[in-house]
Amino acid sequence: MEAKQFMKKSTGVLGLAVVVAAACTAGAWYTGKQLPGVLETxxxxxxxxxxxxxxxxxxxxxxxxxSLDSRLFSSTAKYRLKVQNLQVGEESKSFELNFVDQIEHGPFPLSRVKALKLMPVMAASHYALEKDAATADWFALTKDVSPLQGQVAYGYDRSMDSAFQVAPIEWSKDGSSLKFSGFEVSGHGNEGAEHVQLTGQSAGLSLNLVDPDSKVLKVEIKGLSLTGDMTKTPFGFYVGKMDMAVADTVATFGDEQKVLALKGLAQNNEYKNDGDKLSVRMEYKVADINFDGKAIGAGEMVWSLKRLDIPAMQALIGWYQSRLPEFQKAAAEGEGMPDLAMTEAETAQVRSDVQRLLAAKPQIALENLSFKTANGESRFNFSVDLANPSSLELPPQELYKQLITQLQSKLSLSKPMIGDLATLQAQFEGQTDAAIVSQQAAQAGEMVSMMAVQSQMAKVEGNDIVTTLHYADGMVDFNGQKMTVEQFASVIMANASAMQATGG
Structure with missing residues (x-):
């Protein structure tokens, strides 16, 4: 009786194993058939x-x-990345990189089973840069480990989970050295990569350069990170958030080996589209600046672009790309705009795209440029709103009046911050008398305040020296005084002449 029960159980287990094996084989066969199309797409x-x-x-x-060599349970693919006209310094380089990809067929690739990732997938890809004559020196820096490699899991719903690694690097020669910890980015994309999420991190790098004159440059960067959450638009590009940060940066340079330390470097970009209009916001921050052992302060800069007409912008960028060699030649020869030989149809199309871009009433703004020291913070902001003029052939004065519908800015200088900077300057110049340093700091803010008020270029509001400007409908409001554009220009020219005379 027990033998019969054992035989029944064994037969059941064997049957289950056969079913699983058959399912895996069928899945692998299916993957082999689907893989070429998936890779091409x-x-x-x-x-x-x-x-x-x-x-x-x-x-x-x-x-x-x-090439793609497909077998029942695995495939080998080879790729070539062709790069042309990559700008490296002042040189333009073209090259090719070759990759080999070992692809495990689903539904249960062995590498994923070993990692206890048991959700069925179509395939698991393991690609790496190949060593050849062009990449041999790079492989030498990574101790013969492939410098670029990655893994991708392709879901049956066309989703992808991926990881990409840049290998650690070590190099040294004649006293100079470089050590890079490597960089890894992981990501997830849904069907057709309509929504993509990314995270990346690196411990950092250290660089020590010694030139023939024995001057030393040392740079150490720690805590690099990247995060992204992007969605594809109907126009073929992604919008969303992309943030990058560096925890610490230390540079030692110069004859006296001064040390510049930066903490909390960050760049936060956000892109949004509302129909066919694009908005962009870019933040740049540094949480702490220290030079030669002295605390300097913290800074922030925020730019924004609003109501950019996407089709018009893409058309103008495409036109610019088609004439890029002419623009580059003019720039190399120190000229401004190149003398472009344009057909009537091309001229009409460019003007139409420019006017469509302006018809969306775009705005360009420096939302915040600020610097903060121990005792004060100064700020500046600026924005200009544009509109589509009745014609691009109008006389300049009338064209600008119709083109710029509104311009406004505000500068707020902190007198205590000016004092802090004066203190730092005195210390860097070797002044050690505390009483003299304190007196110079107190006088600095008051001197700037007095000059600004006397020239009518600013007002004093508490501890801040403030200048405001607003333009609309051909009239300027400068620090509360309304005037025409011509009168405003006269005021600026008069003050500029006075400052030059004083300086002389």
Whole structure:
């Protein structure tokens, strides 16, 4: 009786194993059939996104599928990344990178099972940069580990989970050295990569350069991070948030080996679209600046662009890219706008795109430029609202009047902050008498305040020296005084002449 029960159980287990094996084999066969199409679609989407990212630049990048060797349970793919006209310093370089990809077929790739990732997937990809004559020196820096490698899990719903690694690097020669901890980015994309999330991190790098004159430059960067949450628009590019940060940066340089330390460096970008209009907000921050052992302060800069007409902007960028060599030649020769030979149709199209861009009433703003010291904070903001003039052929004065509907700015200088900077300057110049330093600091803010009020360029509000400007409908409001544009220009010119005379 017990033997019969054992036989029944064994038969059941064996049957289950056969069913699982059959399911895995069928899944692997299905993957083998689907994989070529999935790779072609993924590569096409990647190239389209790269083209969008490089729009308006001379650099081009294209990923190609060189070969695909498919077996029942695995495949080997080879790719080539062609890069053309990449600007490196003052040189333009073109090169190719070759990658090999070992692909495990689903539904249960062995590498995922070992990592206890048991959700079925179509395939698990493991790609790496190949070593060849062009990359041999790079491999030498990474101790023969592939410098670029990554993993991608392709879901049956066309979602992707990925990880990308830049290998650690070590280099030294003639007293100079570089040590980089490597960088890793992981991400998730849903079907067709309509929504993409990214996270990246690196412990940092240290660089020690010694020149022939024995001058030393040391740079140490710690705590690099990247986060992104992006959604694809109908126009082919992504909007959302992309944030980057560096926890600590220390640079030692110069004959006296002065030390500059920065903490809390951050760049936070946000892109939004409302229909066919794009808005962009870019924040740049540094939480703490220290130089030569002395606390300097903290700073922030925030730019924004609003109501940018996307089709018009893309058309103008595409036109600029088509004439890029002419613009580059003019810049190299120190000229302004190049003398472009344009057909009537091309001229009409560019003007139409410019007017469509202006018809959306875009706004460009420096929302905040601030600097904070121990005892005070100064701020500046500026914004200009644009509109579509009746014609781009109007006389300059009338054109600007119709083009700029509103301009406003405000500068607020903190007298205590000016004093802090005067104190630092005195200390850097070697002044050690505390009484003299304190007196100079107190006088600095008051001197700037007195000069600003006497010239009528600013008002004093408490501990702040404030200048305001507002322009609309051909009239200027400068520090509460209304005047025409011509009168405002006269005031500025008169003060500029007075300052030059004083300086002389």
């Amino acid at each position: 993924t590569i096409a989407e990647s190239n389209a996104q790269t083209k969008q990212a490089l729009l308006g630049m001379e650099t081009t990048m294209e990923l190609q599928l060189v």
